Amino acid sequence: MIRQFVSMIVAVMLLAAVVPYASAQQAPDAVPDVESAVVAEQRPAIDAVKKQISNYDQQKLKADTDATLADLRLNLEGTSKKLLDIGVSFRPRITEINARLDQLGPPPPQGQPPEAQIVTDERIRLTTEKAEINAVLGETEDLLIQVNRMIDAIGEARRELFTNTLSQRVDINYSLGSEIVTAYGQELQTMNRLVSSWWRFVVTFKWQSMLAATFFAGIAALVLLIGGRRTIGHLYFRDPGIEAPSYLSRLAVAFWSTLMRSLTVIVFLATTYLFLGYFNVMRPDIASLIYMLFCVIGIVFFVHALAQAVICPGAPNWRLVRVAPRPGRILMVLITATATITGLDYIADTINQIAASALSLTVAKSLFATVLVGLLIIAMAFLKPLEDAESGATKPWPRAMRIFLFTIGLVPIIAAFFGYIGLARFVSQQIIINGAVLVTMYLGFLTARAVSDENALAGTKLGQAIQKRFGLDETTMDQLGLVASIVINVFVVILGIPVILLLWGFQWSEMSAWFLTIATGFQIGSFNISLIAIATGVLLFALFYFFTRWFQGWLDTRVMARGKLDSGVRNSIRTAVGYLGLGVAAVIGVSAAGINLSSLALVAGGLSLGIGFGMQAIVSNFVSGLILLAERPFKVGDWIETGGVGGIVKKISVRATEVETFQRQSLIIPNSSFINGSVGNWTHRNKLGRVDIAIGVSHKVDPRRVHDLLMEIARSHPLVLKNPEPFVAFSAILDSTMQFEVRVHLADLSNSGSVQNDVRFAIIDRFSEEGIEIPYPQRDVNLHLEDADSIVELLTKRVRDELAADGKKFKQ
Structure with missing residues (x-):
């Protein structure tokens, strides 16, 4: 019924192009003999389809098996598609005729000056051609309705054949034993x-x-x-x-x-x-x-x-x-x-x-x-049959299993004795063959589940061989196990379901047509879904993705490494190429899968408002990551400080940047923090930097002598640059010390820790040799008491009392 309804809609749409003009035309006195090129082109195909339908009608009357009816139905469905294609082939010509008739306009009414004869002849010719196409469309529609009725009749005949096979009752006469022996x-x-x-x-x-x-x-x-x-x-x-x-x-x-x-x-x-x-x-x-x-x-x-x-x-x-x-x-x-x-x-x-x-x-x-x-x-x-795990004694099937076995055993016996031989044979045959198929599928599913367990694949001989051959770690082997589990499940379903359908009476030709329809495309609403297109899209995405990864490695190791580019520039270019390749792979995959990008654009436009309000932070971090990759205020390996945190940049992604502190703590900092806040980069253009070392000495020491010693110590260190040369600043005079500051420049600021240690050890050793004191903070306290004698007398009396009490305890 649905197929007939769709066919009628197609015919009505094509006929609708004829009606507006046919009603407005004045019947001509003489219709010239017009031969439509499109009708002449499709006429042999229509005649061939008529002959096919007649042959199929004769075959339908003789068909007595389900396989013959199934093949006949597939042939009729192909004929129906041909008829629809024939109807659609007239559409371009109908569109051209309508456009030309719009240009010519309607004929002038009575009382108005007549139009040119050439315009009248062309209008009559176009109208006649439309009428001829309309007649052919009507003929095609009649054939399509006939084919759809035959398809429905074949479906009904197959259902009736299957029902009769199962429900037909045979009178069992046990007195015919001699006849059976003779037969x-x-x-x-x-x-x-x-x-x-x-x-x-x-x-x-x-x-x-x-x-x-x-x-x-x-x-x-x-x-x-x-x-x-x-x-x-x-x-x-x-x-x-x-x-x-x-x-x-x-x-x-x-x-x-x-x-x-x-x-x-x-x-x-x-x-x-x-x-x-x-x-x-x-x-x-x-x-x-x-x-x-x-x-x-x-x-x-x-x-x-x-x-x-x-x-x-x-x-x-x-x-x-x-x-x-x-x-x-x-x-x-x-x-x-x-x-x-x-x-x-x-x-x-x-x-x-x-x-x-x-x-x-x-x-x-x-x-x-x-x-x-x-x-x-x-x-x-x-x-x-079951064996107890502890005692080893045998025990019967579980109650549900026993009931199931008794049921499927009694059904064919009861059906046979009541005369329903077809039903009994069907049930008994399906129990055995379907049971074997289902048990095999169940083993496949169990295998898939077992393969997906942790360290399961690595424990097998095949997994050990793969691990040894390709040098894979345990995590990769577990991931391969999950992939193998999915592949096994899909393989079991693809092989098992067609076999079960064949056993249940479906024909291979039918299943091939179903698979072809699912693979090449089927309609859900306004969307056309094609498994082949989807698989092609996934395959192309995977190919371009792996090509992008290979191109990243080749560009990094073969091109940029030879160009002596620093690691930060190489990482930025590599990351940009990776995201660009991923985007291109996604666009190619989506297009190959048959997904309309304009529809995605509409969806993206509809979601833009929600993204703007609900995902502001994510979008902000994403844009900030792109800015960081483009402007490169810091790169991988730089020593930066932001928000009171300092460390080495390990990774820059489009959403966040990974910074490792000197305590080996990994910090994931959103990229917007770097764009909206200040960032200190110790190694922005190079690793050259200055180290300041503060030292304090006693007021008793000659400051010029201290200055000369500190300069000598700074110049003697091998990692301290000669240009700019070291500098010692007399920075402050405090209460207990005179403060000096040694300022040295290093070619690689990452060595600052070791250089500071070496310089401080050298200062301690040299100051010890020279007798220079490094004082600690001290303060003199002066007490001003108005009645000091009374306080001394009270303290003395208290001490005497305590001593006397201790003497009495000792005597006791």
Whole structure:
């Protein structure tokens, strides 16, 4: 219905261009025969579409399988798209005609002077061409409606076919045993005759081709098996010497052992089938039987290998589920038997089609298979396979698991005995095959979760090999583990979901069309989303990003290093190139992803007000960072002071600057603080700087002698520059000292600490040798007392009393 509504809207939009002028025209006396070029161009395509629709209509009447109906629907959807493209192709010409008719204007009313004949003829010609295009558009619209109705009818037929298959009830008459036995004997005779005749043909004419097909298939399987063991055999080899392998190691062994064993068998079977077909060894009826036989063998072997990898009764320390060895073997046999019976049911269905078996025999075989599968599942529910971690005793399944097993075991049995054979077969088949697929997907998800754990990847043999080969640290390995976890999850979903959909009855052609639609683009509102475009955008962004990083390194080490540029200039240029490259990569990636930059501009304009009020500080710091990189008031490695804090600049980014103090504390200072406040830079243009060392001496010393000694000490230090030469200032005369200040210049101010220490030690040693005193602060205190004698008398009496008291205590 939605498709019909969209098609009608397209037709109405195209017809709307005709109506305004058609109503205003006066019917001409004679319409010239006008041939529209666009109509002549599209007419063969319209005729071809008509023929296709007629053929599809005939095919729809004969289609009796879901696969045929699905393919027919895809063809009709392609036809519908062609019709829409044909309708759209008329739009440019309609636009041209409308523009020209606007220029010509309407015909003059009665009573007005007539217009030129050439104008009248052109108006009539354009109007006639529009009418012709209008007729073709109407024809196209009718065809589009017919196609959409056929698509809806096919969808309804598929739903009805699926419903009838599951809900059709067969009257089970248990008195027809003799008839079933007779039909079974006839089927055996028919199949024996077909297989015998084919085998005689092979032995007589194609035995060499048969041997060659088997030989080449065996070679392919052996190459895969031996090559897999030599290359990745360590990934799925269970080492008996490891008593408690990690969960990730057990998962890896289970996955790779199942994959390699199953893949070897599948490659052998698939290669054999392909070579038999290539050498024309198989007849069509035998080909379908062999195809089904090979599929069943591959699926049963896969289920068996998967169960063995998960339960692992022969090596309990490598099992994924804590199942006791003896019940584990029984459980593995039951699982393999269930898969085998389900596979035999598929083979029996193929034989029914080849031998045209009787309905009673078909029902009997399906009834037997579904009941047996249900009984095997119920037998699994009665098992006590789980092993207690402490005591080692066996215990039954959890209650929810037992109820689930009993339910899925009873459903096909009950459905079969009530005559719903189709439903019983569908349920039993889906239990086995979907169960195997879901268990495999679950193992994949568990593997992804285990890989993402901390230090998990580094603990595996593959992770250790990668770490040793590329010299990666633990943090990088953990990040690789997270990336590997995401890749595994995506891989499991991409492979698992299509397989489940195929098992549920969807056709591969349908899923291919869905994937193509999702990949190439689908519409959500006014936005067109394309996974291919998004992936292309991400890939281009990554490529330009890594190219920018490479170009930064090349520019820094190969160009700027040879130009003898200082580290600050190099860092500024490197940072600017990095941000420029990141911006270009983002623009290219967004454009390649199909995102309209004008829409982003509108969004940015709408957010500008909120950014202006809510992100003032961030924007201010960002702009300040750009100013710092451009003006370069300081650079990396400079010694700066701001806001009472001093240290060495370690990093300048667009938002903040990292400064490391001399106590090794990292300070992250917003860039706006440097722009709005004052900044002192000791090494702005060079590292030349002056160091002041204060010293005080006694008033008893000759100050000129002190001055000469300090000059001698300053000049003798090897790091003190001769030009400007050292200077000693007699800076102050204080209460207890005469203050001097030694001022020396250094080529590298970062050596100021060691130079000050050396000069101070030299001053102490030289002053000690010369007998020059470095005084400490002192003060004379004079007490003025008016009654000193009375105070002395009181103190003397108090001392005598205390002495007398101490004497009495001593005698006692």
